[in-house]
Amino acid sequence: MNLSPQDITAIALSMKIAVSATLLSLPFGFATAWVMVFRNFRGKVLLEVLVNLPLTLPPVVIGYFLLLFFGRNGWGGALLRAAGIEFIFTWKAAVVASATVGFPLLVRSIRLGMESIDRQFLQASRSLGATWYDTLASVILPLSFRGIIAGSSLMFARSLGEFGATIIVAGNIPGVTQTIPLAIYDYASSPTGTSMALSLCAVSVSLSVGILLLHEVIGKKLEIRRNT
Amino acid sequence: MKLGIDIEKRLGNFSLSMRAEVSGERIGIFGASGSGKSSLVHMIAGLTAPDSGELYLDGTCLFSSRQRINIAPEKRRIAIVFQQAMLFPHISVKANLLYGYRRLLPENRKISPEAIIEVLNLQDLLDRGVNNLSGGEKQRVALGRAVLANPRLLVMDEPLSALDDSLRYQIIPYLKSVSEEFRIPYLFISHSLSEMQLMADQVLVMNNGNLTCISTPDDVARAGMARSPRGYLNLLRLDSAMYRDGLFHYPWGDGSLIISDGKPDSESLFELSSRDIILFKQHPEAISARNLLECTVAEMFDSDGRKGIVLRSGGSTLVAEIVHSAAVDLGISPGSTMFAAIKASAFRRLG
Numbered sequence: 147m148n149l150s151p152q153d154i155t156a157i158a159l160s161m162k163i164a165v166s167a168t169l170l171s172l173p174f175g176f177a178t179a180w181v182m183v184f185r186n187f188r189g190k191v192l193l194e195v196l197v198n199l200p201l202t203l204p205p206v207v208i209g210y211f212l213l214l215f216f217g218r219n220g221w222g223g224a225l226l227r228a229a230g231i232e233f234i235f236t237w238k239a240a241v242v243a244s245a246t247v248g249f250p251l252l253v254r255s256i257r258l259g260m261e262s263i264d265r266q267f268l269q270a271s272r273s274l275g276a277t278w279y280d281t282l283a284s285v286i287l288p289l290s291f292r293g294i295i296a297g298s299s300l301m302f303a304r305s306l307g308e309f310g311a312t313i314i315v316a317g318n319i320p321g322v323t324q325t326i327p328l329a330i331y332d333y334a335s336s337p338t339g340t341s342m343a344l345s346l347c348a349v350s351v352s353l354s355v356g357i358l359l360l361h362e363v364i365g366k367k368l369e370i371r372r373n374t
Numbered sequence: 375m376k377l378g379i380d381i382e383k384r385l386g387n388f389s390l391s392m393r394a395e396v397s398g399e400r401i402g403i404f405g406a407s408g409s410g411k412s413s414l415v416h417m418i419a420g421l422t423a424p425d426s427g428e429l430y431l432d433g434t435c436l437f438s439s440r441q442r443i444n445i446a447p448e449k450r451r452i453a454i455v456f457q458q459a460m461l462f463p464h465i466s467v468k469a470n471l472l473y474g475y476r477r478l479l480p481e482n483r484k485i486s487p488e489a490i491i492e493v494l495n496l497q498d499l500l501d502r503g504v505n506n507l508s509g510g511e512k513q514r515v516a517l518g519r520a521v522l523a524n525p526r527l528l529v530m531d532e533p534l535s536a537l538d539d540s541l542r543y544q545i546i547p548y549l550k551s552v553s554e555e556f557r558i559p560y561l562f563i564s565h566s567l568s569e570m571q572l573m574a575d576q577v578l579v580m581n582n583g584n585l586t587c588i589s590t591p592d593d594v595a596r597a598g599m600a601r602s603p604r605g606y607l608n609l610l611r612l613d614s615a616m617y618r619d620g621l622f623h624y625p626w627g628d629g630s631l632i633i634s635d636g637k638p639d640s641e642s643l644f645e646l647s648s649r650d651i652i653l654f655k656q657h658p659e660a661i662s663a664r665n666l667l668e669c670t671v672a673e674m675f676d677s678d679g680r681k682g683i684v685l686r687s688g689g690s691t692l693v694a695e696i697v698h699s700a701a702v703d704l705g706i707s708p709g710s711t712m713f714a715a716i717k718a719s720a721f722r723r724l725g
Contacts, residue, residue, distance in 0.1 A: 275474050277446070
């Protein structure tokens with residue numbers, strides 16, 4: 147293993163961004179999934195397309211749109227400037243980029259979890275005196291817990307690997323916005339960086355494997371708990 | 375309990391249109407699957423809204439398209455027991471039981487958890503996981519959960535259909551005792567006429583989204599005797615059997631019934647098809663059937679060309695079914711005396 151202090155910073159920053167992006171997206175992801183599963187309204191298809199768009203769009207395109215929106219002349223940019231928040235080319239921009247790209251994965255998993263809930267549980271809950279938001283908190287939330295965990299871990303892993311959108315809105319500034327993939331990109335483009343790049347690749351692989359293992363273990367645990 | 379129904383609802387290419395007013399404490403909704411029973415009770419409970427019309431319970435308007443009223447299900451206080459117990463899998467049996475109770479205003483908490491646990495015999499189940507209960511146990515907990523919500527009306531939507539025969543008739547006494555003990559009126563939904571006869575005083579008979587009639591379960595059973603594959607099913611609750619020569623002798627009417635599949639020392643419920651009774655005008659000398667009962671013809675009724683003969687002995691009755699020509703040949707009329715022969719094996723023990 148051959149990690150420079152700068153690499154350690156990149157790893158820590160990657161974790162910080164991925165955790166923040168996941169936590170930031172969770173409430174929105176849950177709400178979006180709930181709306182898509184339990185509510186009927188006009189334009190549902192449109193919402194569906196919109197939510198899934200980042201899954202198929204090149205991340206660079208998403209990054210570019212974010213740059214336009216949060217940039218000097220965009221609405222978001224004007225709002226943030228009024229609030230005195232520095233955004234573009236900071237780690238916050240990297241969080242928003244990761245959140246946008248990973249969002250469909252989160253919603254998809256939570257949705258699958260919610261769709262597997264028997265509607266009669268909700269009917270039972272309502273007829274026993276629970277309001278819709280009580281039912282949401284006491285039945286839907288715990289019964290879609292597996293989907294939430296699955297979605298969060300997928301989104302976390304996806305955020306760790308985010309490259310295209312991040313480099314456009316947050317740049318590639320060592321110590322400020324340089325995450326693991328961006329650092330590898332730097333090493334890969336220099337002739338002497340092979341072993342450094344490989345070290346970071348190893349870190350990246352072990353993080354991904356670790357998360358996926360955790361994902362499986364938690365999934366199994368929840369399954370066992372449900373069956374006993 | 376008084377229920378006023380006047381509703382219309384379209385669901386795909388099925389349409390339900392119904393107008394009825396019923397009052398009573400034990401009301402059944404009877405019909406084949408797909409006749410709209412569940413849709414109807416979903417609307418009564420507020421889980422789906424009718425397209426138009428009105429729904430009243432004890433003078434309170436639950437739904438009115440004209441007055442734009444649609445009371446939320448949690449405010450209607452109508453608890454449902456479903457075909458599947460639908461116990462929440464993520465919480466304990468105890469938390470399931472208390473789910474509705476905890477959401478009640480204190481002044482509405484008239485039935486206490488202790489009382490329900492006692493009546494439904496749930497003590498040993500409280501600490502078990504929801505998924506470690508048998509089907510019958512789950513249904514008992516679901517019933518307790520619904521009753522503990524202290525509802526104004528209990529809706530039982532085919533609560534026995536998912537259980538096998540022997541369990542089904544073990545649960546029925548619980549269903550009845552709970553509603554009697556705690557004075558909760560109920561709507562009992564089923565496609566089984568025997569269950570109706572055991573559970574309801576009055577039935578709304580539904581067919582294809584419409585109300586066919588409001589009648590008593592017994593009248594429905596009599597009217598359907600000829601068409602039903604097993605005829606009219608006599609339900610007999612018998613007790614204090616004597617066991618002799620491999621057969622059970624149960625006191626019934628002026629004499630006794632001899633049954634092969636009995637059970638000592640406890641009350642049992644038996645089913646006897648109207649087609650398993652043979653009638654004789656005079657006492658036959660010797661027959662293989664173990665039961666030969668001297669009865670009086672109390673009443674006769676028609677069902678699609680068949681004759682139903684209501685036989686009385688002591689205070690008890692049995693319905694026998696014969697074809698029209700047999701009734702003419704034997705010259706049966708109300709008041710005449712008949713001998714009914716029944717094989718000891720014709721009685722089916724339900725529970």
